[in-house]
Amino acid sequence: MFLLPFTAISNLNYGIRTKKFLKMIRKTIQLLTLFVLTSTVGLNAQERRYTFKKGSYDGVGKWYMQREISHVMGYQGMSWLERDEREKEENTSTLLANMNISKTDDIADIGAGSGYHVFKMADMATAGTIYAVDIQDEMLAAMRDKKLAGKITNVALVKGSEKSINLEPNSVDKVLIVDVYHEMNFPYEMMASIKKAMRADAKLYLIEYRGEDPNVPIKELHKMTEAQAVTEMKALGLELEENTDNLPWQHCMVFVKGG
C-alpha cells in the first residue's frame, strides 16, 4: 500500500534525472560539433594556404604562393655562417649601414643563427635591445656563449616557434631577416607574428640571395626574386619601400606596414 506512491515518486525523480542527463548529453554534442566545425574551418584555411607534393632534394615538399619551402639550415652549418670570407662575399658592413641603426633602436634578428649580425648590431644600438630569435637550441646556446664571453647586456635571446617569434606587440623599431625567410615552414604565420611586433613606423629588412641572378652561387631554393618577396609580403599588408640592392649577392629589401 505504502510502497505504491513511493515507487511512483521515485519513477518521477528518475524521469526528471534522465531528462536532465539527456539535455546535458545534447548540449555536449552541440558543443563538440561546434568545436570540430570551427577547427575544420581553421584547418581548411591553412590547408588552402599551403600545398603539399613530392618536393625537390633541397625542399620540404610544401609550397606557399608557388614557391617550394626549403629545409632549415641545421646548426651543423654554423661554421659556414661564421666563415672569414663572409664580409667580402656578402658585404655585411654595407647591409648594417643600410639599416641606419641608431643608439636607441630595438631590433629583432629573426633566425639569428650563431649571431653573426646580432653582436655587430649590439655594438651600434648600445641603448636599445637586440632580440635574437631562433628555433634551434644549439644556435641559442652559441649566442649565449658569445654574450657571456663579451659581457654583453643589450642582447636578449628568444626561443621562437615555427609560427611565432614570441615577442611582445609593438616592441621593435627594426627587423632583420637574413637568409631565413625561404626556410620558414609557416611563412604566413611568421610574418603575421613579425608584423605584430613591429611598431607603427618600423622597418623590415628582408635579405635574400637574388633569385634573378644565376651567377649567385647558392642553391635555387635558398634564393628569392624581388617579385616573389613582394607578393608574399603584400599578403600581410607589408609594402616594399625600397630595394637598396647594393649588396654583392643579396637583395636588401625594406618593407614597411601598409596604410
Ligand SMILES: C[S@@+](CC[C@H](N)C(=O)[O-])C[C@H]1O[C@@H](n2cnc3c(N)ncnc32)[C@H](O)[C@@H]1O
Ligand atoms: C641560414 S641560417 C641564417 C642565420 C643568420 N641569419 C645569419 O645570416 O647568419 C637560418 C637560421 O634561421 C633559423 N630559422 C629557420 N626557421 C625559423 C623560424 N621559423 N623562426 C626562427 N628561426 C628560424 C634556423 O634555425 C637558422 O638558425
